[in-house]
Amino acid sequence: MxxxxxxxxxxxxxxxxxxxxxxxxxxxxxxxxxxxxxxxEDSCGGLYYHDNNLLSGSLEALIQHLxxxxxxxxxxxxxxxxxxxxxxxxxxxxxxxKVCHLCIEQQRLSEPGLDKNRxxxxxxxxxxxxxxxxxxxxxxxxxxxxMRNLKELAQRIxxxxxxxxxxxxxxxxxxxxxxxxxxxxEEVLAKINATSTDRLTVLKTKPQSIQxxxxxxxxxxxxxxxxxxxxxxxxLNYIGPEEFVQAFVQKDPLDNDKSCYGxxxxxxxxxxxxxxxxRLSYLVATEICxxxxxxxxxxxxxxxxxxxxxxFNIGNxxxxxxxxxxxxxxxxxxxxxxxxxxxxxxxxxxxxxMDPSSNFYNYRTALRGAAQRSLTAHSxxxxxVIPFFSLLIKDIYFLNEGCANRLPNGHINFEKFWELAxxxxxxxxxxxxxxxxxxxxxxxxxxxxxxxxxxxxxxxxSYESESPENHIEKDxxxxxxxxxxxxx
Numbered sequence: 001m002x003x004x005x006x007x008x009x010x011x012x013x014x015x016x017x018x019x020x021x022x023x024x025x026x027x028x029x030x031x032x033x034x035x036x037x038x039x040x041e042d043s044c045g046g047l048y049y050h051d052n053n054l055l056s057g058s059l060e061a062l063i064q065h066l067x068x069x070x071x072x073x074x075x076x077x078x079x080x081x082x083x084x085x086x087x088x089x090x091x092x093x094x095x096x097x098k099v100c101h102l103c104i105e106q107q108r109l110s111e112p113g114l115d116k117n118r119x120x121x122x123x124x125x126x127x128x129x130x131x132x133x134x135x136x137x138x139x140x141x142x143x144x145x146x147m148r149n150l151k152e153l154a155q156r157i158x159x160x161x162x163x164x165x166x167x168x169x170x171x172x173x174x175x176x177x178x179x180x181x182x183x184x185x186e187e188v189l190a191k192i193n194a195t196s197t198d199r200l201t202v203l204k205t206k207p208q209s210i211q212x213x214x215x216x217x218x219x220x221x222x223x224x225x226x227x228x229x230x231x232x233x234x235x236l237n238y239i240g241p242e243e244f245v246q247a248f249v250q251k252d253p254l255d256n257d258k259s260c261y262g263x264x265x266x267x268x269x270x271x272x273x274x275x276x277x278x279r280l281s282y283l284v285a286t287e288i289c290x291x292x293x294x295x296x297x298x299x300x301x302x303x304x305x306x307x308x309x310x311x312f313n314i315g316n317x318x319x320x321x322x323x324x325x326x327x328x329x330x331x332x333x334x335x336x337x338x339x340x341x342x343x344x345x346x347x348x349x350x351x352x353x354m355d356p357s358s359n360f361y362n363y364r365t366a367l368r369g370a371a372q373r374s375l376t377a378h379s380x381x382x383x384x385v386i387p388f389f390s391l392l393i394k395d396i397y398f399l400n401e402g403c404a405n406r407l408p409n410g411h412i413n414f415e416k417f418w419e420l421a422x423x424x425x426x427x428x429x430x431x432x433x434x435x436x437x438x439x440x441x442x443x444x445x446x447x448x449x450x451x452x453x454x455x456x457x458x459x460x461x462s463y464e465s466e467s468p469e470n471h472i473e474k475d476x477x478x479x480x481x482x483x484x485x486x487x488x
Contacts, residue, residue, distance in 0.1 A: 056411040068125035081421035093145040100153045123157045134175045139240045221306035226437035228319040236431040243270040282452040284326025289461035298341035315370040315384040331462035380436040
């Protein structure tokens with residue numbers, strides 16, 4: 001099957017989803033900008049501050065704090081943080097319904113003979129809030145109920161003035177374009193998954209002499225590292241910030257009858273990205289185990305070491321870690337005669353960089369360096385920061401598990417959510433980087449669609465390359481030969 005629609009979609013679109021908040025600027029270098037410049041007295045009385053920082057509040061008061069009025073517009077860091085974390089307590093469509101209700105009630109937008117002057121004062125603020133919501137959390141609007149509420153509130157604003165009607169139209173067009181784009185992307189992913197077969201099936205039907213391998217498709221490790229970076233940035237860009245939170249939503253203890261999300265998770269871009277990491281690891285192991293000759297296997301290992309080193313230099317830590325994982329899989333690491341032919345000094349340095357001890361201290365130092373470089377970058381190439389994604393998810397998971405969502409008085413623990421938003425907003429900055437390298441369709445198609453070995457097929461190929469060393473391995477080899485090859 002031809003996957004050249006990748007190219008047509010330019011990995012679906014060139015214009016990266018525009019984000020209203022410049023995330024790097026939103027959270028300052030000392031941590032995050034928690035100063036909410038309290039320009040209004042706290043009308044709900046349900047918010048608790050310390051040194052002008054919002055620490056906690058009742059859900060109702062926090063919702064009220066999101067809603068603009070003639071004299072007040074919420075701080076951007078607050079908007080992002082509350083929209084991100086509120087889904088732990090209620091569905092986005094319920095929040096949207098409340099926000100619409102409060103806007104309509106408080107600004108008396110439902111009254112007949114609406115005062116145009118009042119609309120002119122409040123409309124830009126409501127529109128700005130809706131713009132920030134639709135641009136930063138567009139996937140919320142895959143829910144029909146969200147769309148209905150959005151359109152209803154937008155209509156009320158638009159009825160007041162021709163200018164606002166145009167703005168509302170623009171907002172809806174941008175949102176619909178974004179949702180269409182993600183649907184296309186999901187279709188492409190589904191097609192790739194539908195056609196993926198096990199490499200062993202291919203080997204049985206085609207003799208190995210006419211099989212392609214990675215080095216014949218791309219003999220330049222630098223070029224391969226650049227194409228891997230294309231795939232990484234493409235997939236990162238589709239992950240919505242809310243997917244990090246939805247990944248660990250449980251029931252809210254104050255709301256007994258429903259789990260807040262379980263039933264309607266609308267996107268799987270985060271899972272698709274983790275699956276890509278696994279695929280790359282298996283692809284590396286497959287390419288190493290496949291060649292019959294020892295010197296060819298050693299050449300493939302050295303090739304991948306060079307690819308990994310270039311990934312490190314680019315700031316693509318996710319591909320780097322996937323390649324190291326592939327090389328450390330048992331079927332690869334047991335090939336002692338092959339590894340004896342490899343100059344491993346470069347590999348040792350990379351392994352040291354990604355060493356898990358002291359909670360990945362070396363990697364975290366390198367990541368901070370890349371993030372620093374990104375902040376002062378003059379070119380897109382210097383801006384690239386692709387984190388080791390599984391560790392990022394783990395960090396966010398532990399942050400969530402380590403602190404309660406609610407305080408003993410029932411208030412929402414907003415201090416926790418500032419920290420959560422800080423971690424997610426850093427990711428939001430990284431995912432918007434435009435890939436500076438030229439795309440190579442042939443290499444991309446190979447990386448995304450070439451079949452890879454299963455665990456069993458990897459072990460079989462490994463034993464065929466270098467014979468089993470003990471009885472356990474010998475028995476396993478026999479079983480694999482009979483089940484996978486039908487040989488005794």
